Amino acid sequence: MSYAVDMRSLNLAWSAIAVTWVILLLVMQRSRKTYPGFGHWTLGTLAACLGMFFIALRGYIPLLLSMVAGNLLLVVQVVLIFRGLAIFAGQKPSHWPDVGLLLLFLAAYAALTYGHDSTKGRIILFSLYYEYYYLRCLLLALWPVPALLGSRNWLVIISLAVMIAFYSLRVVGVIFWNWGVVEILTSSPMNLITNLATSCLSILTLAGLIFLNFQRVELELQSAQREVGVLGGLLPICAKCKRIRDDGGYWHQVEQYISDRSDAAFTHGICPQCLEELYPQVAEEVLAKAGVAGQPRGGQSA
Numbered sequence: 001m002s003y004a005v006d007m008r009s010l011n012l013a014w015s016a017i018a019v020t021w022v023i024l025l026l027v028m029q030r031s032r033k034t035y036p037g038f039g040h041w042t043l044g045t046l047a048a049c050l051g052m053f054f055i056a057l058r059g060y061i062p063l064l065l066s067m068v069a070g071n072l073l074l075v076v077q078v079v080l081i082f083r084g085l086a087i088f089a090g091q092k093p094s095h096w097p098d099v100g101l102l103l104l105f106l107a108a109y110a111a112l113t114y115g116h117d118s119t120k121g122r123i124i125l126f127s128l129y130y131e132y133y134y135l136r137c138l139l140l141a142l143w144p145v146p147a148l149l150g151s152r153n154w155l156v157i158i159s160l161a162v163m164i165a166f167y168s169l170r171v172v173g174v175i176f177w178n179w180g181v182v183e184i185l186t187s188s189p190m191n192l193i194t195n196l197a198t199s200c201l202s203i204l205t206l207a208g209l210i211f212l213n214f215q216r217v218e219l220e221l222q223s224a225q226r227e228v229g230v231l232g233g234l235l236p237i238c239a240k241c242k243r244i245r246d247d248g249g250y251w252h253q254v255e256q257y258i259s260d261r262s263d264a265a266f267t268h269g270i271c272p273q274c275l276e277e278l279y280p281q282v283a284e285e286v287l288a289k290a291g292v293a294g295q296p297r298g299g300q301s302a
């Protein structure tokens with residue numbers, strides 16, 4: 001059976017789509033409120049874009065770029081997504097374990113490319129790294145992130161869980177039954193499924209991460225609204241005593257009315273004008289000590 005899908009063209013198409021996501025994320029960072037970790041997701045998407053582009057150019061550029069660097073960049077993508085999610089959740093992950101694992105991947109992948117050329121080994125190595133980092137992302141999405149936001153984002157959780165399950169099956173299939181053990185640009189059912197599944201689930205995960213940012217913005221807005229307790233509408237107020245009438249027709253002191261309907265609290269003092277009016281014998285001395293000049297009754301500067 002012949003498969004008409006050209007894997008090189010498919011990788012170039014996904015690379016172009018990733019470019020649009022990078023632009024979207026950059027625009028969001030410049031024009032909207034984002035949180036620590038968002039920049040890691042942007043860099044991760046850029047890494048994926050470059051990785052797929054290098055892989056698509058296999059045969060036109062050195063193997064070091066098209067195979068080793070290309071797949072390394074795809075692994076860098078998931079590392080950055082994990083680190084961004086951890087930082088977003090308020091954690092401070094150390095750089096060195098991830099740097100060490102990336103160097104180990106680079107050495108192992110190069111050995112499986114230039115030393116003992118093994119397509120099967122490269123597939124297993126790549127899949128295990130994806131499983132490991134997406135599992136760490138899933139654990140963050142299940143507990144630390146909901147603790148911060150108050151709810152779980154099921155788009156992120158389900159996308160990560162399906163990705164982990166897919167690559168687990170991929171590893172098992174390759175080890176025991178040699179499922180789809182062919183070069184990455186060879187047109188085959190397994191390569192096509194892997195390419196489509198990875199790219200689509202990555203897009204869903206990225207969309208979920210953006211929603212996490214929106215959730216946090218909404219949470220902070222709700223918290224700010226509760227703290228401010230803003231009063232709106234027209235308030236019927238007495239022109240003389242300044243009492244305010246409520247919906248039941250009862251009149252209240254301004255302080256009591258606002259305190260009952262907001263989080264505001266009042267503390268009493270005396271303004272310079274009233275001090276001069278009520279205590280003229282000491283007003284000048286008190287205002288001089290306080291360094292405050294009296295103002296006319298209208299509240300305008302003299």
